[in-house]
Amino acid sequence: MPNLKDLKNRISSVQSTRKITSAMKMVAASKLRRAQEQAQASGPYAERMGRMLASLAANVQGSGNGPKLMTGTGSDSVHLLVIVSSDRGLCGAFNGSIVREAKRQITRLQGEGKTVKLLTVGRKARDQLRREFGALMVHGYEDVGRRRLSFADADMVSQKVLSMFDAGEFDVCTIIFNKFKSAISQIVTVQQLIPFAVPETDAAPTDEVKAVYEFEPDEEQILAELLPRNLSIQVYRALLESAASEQGARMTAMDNATRNAGDMINKLTITYNRTRQAYITKELIEIISGAEAL
């Protein structure tokens, strides 16, 4: 027969777990809201930059000697993967799915005979990939935007990528991150950063896109400044999406955990009560049979 005291201890331990998970759920919910707001706020800049890039690219493409960031280095033998994960766990399949996709990409690229280099953002991806692919890692960032993700954080990452690119350390750069769809669903997204693919503008270009711009200084010089900036923006967007996804995933995971703890408490309480009654019955039988023996 199970010990009553042990059962009581287990119940109280599950109860405190439930308290923790439900608190974490609420924290994640409020952080999620903030992250979403931030992601939304960065929309206008990215959208306008995309518009400017599209019109610039249209002007430069004809000349055929755009900057390297757009046209590439001419080969694609060395790939840099930027993998965006979180610093903390307890967020369901969030990091697992990123790492799985990263591994899939790495094996695919290596299968094609390419060299792969890794740049990780967030502790989890680094820890999970280190055993298998530790030799490929160039650098790992931790605690990126721990309090509040700022553009400077993204800039730091993209500056590193740029300096590597300028030094000719890789040809193609791809970022892997979780795109926020809803609190319960995140989509692992693989996006190529370098060479930069000019976003396809809507089928029918509006008059604004077609407008002939004057450039000051000339378009190539502007493009040379705009592209690195655009890289930072893309990284920033990816980090924001990832941050929102992380909180969404954590919220869902913690919600499930809270519910499971509740179920467990119910089951344990029933066992506890049954056991208690069994003990009482047993003691009564002992007393009665003792009295009868007299």
Add this chain to the structure above:
Amino acid sequence: MADKVEFELVSPEKLLKSLPVDMVVVPGTEGDFGVLAGHAPMIATVRPGVIEVYEGDRVVDRVFVAGGFAEVTETRCTVLAEEAQALSAIDRAAVEKAIKDLSEDLSDAASDADKAAVEAKLAVAQAKLDALATPGAAH
């Protein structure tokens, strides 16, 4: 001046300003330029400096930007700024301190890349100080 220009100031983190104005003066890399309604479409780079917003003949707003890009169409003027701050919100003492710190960093900087990064920051801080020094800044 019946026609107005839709002026937008955007930083990576948010849309800072979006309002119709009579004229904006943007500090372009190759010289300041004023934008009125009906300006020819143009894309320009912006150097660290002050954007002046005109309502009639009066300057109603001055915003410091740390470089970026400007896109001008006939009806719109969009400035993508890396960093923007209302001129009245800049603390002179803080900027002076930043310049001092950065100058020290500059002499400590080991690699050329570090040096360039610090120099860029220094230029921004210096531009901030210059902006504060211009007459009419303390409106």
